[in-house]
Amino acid sequence: MVTAPVHKESLAVAGLPHPGHTEFLQALAAEHLGVPVSEMPVRMMLSAPGLATVLVSIHVSLRQALEAVTTERVMDTIRITAAHYHRCGMPDVRIAVAGLNPHAGEGGLFGREEIEILQPVVDRARADGLNVSGPHAPDTVFMRARQGEFDVVVAMYHDQGLIPVKLLGLEHGVNTTLGLPMVRTSPDHGTAFDLAGTGRASAASLLAAVDAAIKMSRLSPS
Known part of the structure; x- marks a missing residue:
């Protein structure tokens, strides 16, 4: 399935109880399989040539996002990421975990989430056999990934x-x-409503999404 952009404010005005496609499709899939939504955790992966990133939290306020950085959510994110790449033929995918705080906390000087939450999760994931490293300084980890380290x-x-x-x-x-x-x-x-009808909108990202869906469908049974 390849979906086009939606205007999230319009969804809310229309009364849809989901902030976007991701959460809506999660609810539909859970209902189809007869399981609670809590038993079908999903994550958003954004990718461009040279960089892919998976998010621990999606469409919530920054305050709520910080509260969502828990051992369980980060571990689930790592497992979901590893499972996706395994299905796509990369069983030893190199996963880098970004820190939450500047410089990944600097040993607790700028926050203790790296020490109390992220490092234990990375250690646990590695003990499970996953190729995970971190927590890395968030201001450099994306550059390192683009350079081919992750x-x-x-x-x-x-x-x-x-x-x-x-x-x-x-x-x-x-x-x-x-x-x-x-x-x-x-x-x-x-949605870029300001471009609608002007002839200036680009379909490049949509075409990239179609191409990615075709490639993943060929690689993955699901």
């Missing part, structure tokens, strides 16, 4: 992961929902 970065919140991807090239960005029982992609941009 295959994907687990980002702690929406803008931490999306800003570097969109900076690399919004026209080639693809949003993939991990954790669904199907392949789902979409363009990595919004």
Whole structure:
């Protein structure tokens, strides 16, 4: 499934109880399989040529996003990421975990989330046999991934992961929902109502999303 952009404010005005496609499709898939939504955790992966990042939290306020950085959510994100790449033929995917605080906390000087939450999760994931490292300084980990050191970065919140991807090239960005029982992609941009009807809108990101969905469908049974 390849979805086009939606205007989230319009969804809310219309009364839809989901902030976007990702959460809506999660609810539909859970209902189809007869399981609670809590038993079908999904994550958003944003990718552009040279960089892929998976988000611990999606469409919530920054305050809520910080509260979502828990041992369980970060571990689930790593596992969902590893499972996706395994299905796509990369069982030893190199996963980098970004820190939450500046310089990954500087040994607790700028916050203790890296010490109390992230490092234990990384150690646990490595004990489970996953190729995970971190927590890395968030201001350099995306650059290191683009240089080839990592295959994907687990980002702690929406803008931490999306800003570097969109900076690399919004026209080639693809949003993939991990954790669904199907392949789902979409363009990595919004509705751009100001461009509607002007003949200036670009379909490049949509075409990239279609191409990504085709490739993943060929590689993955789900």
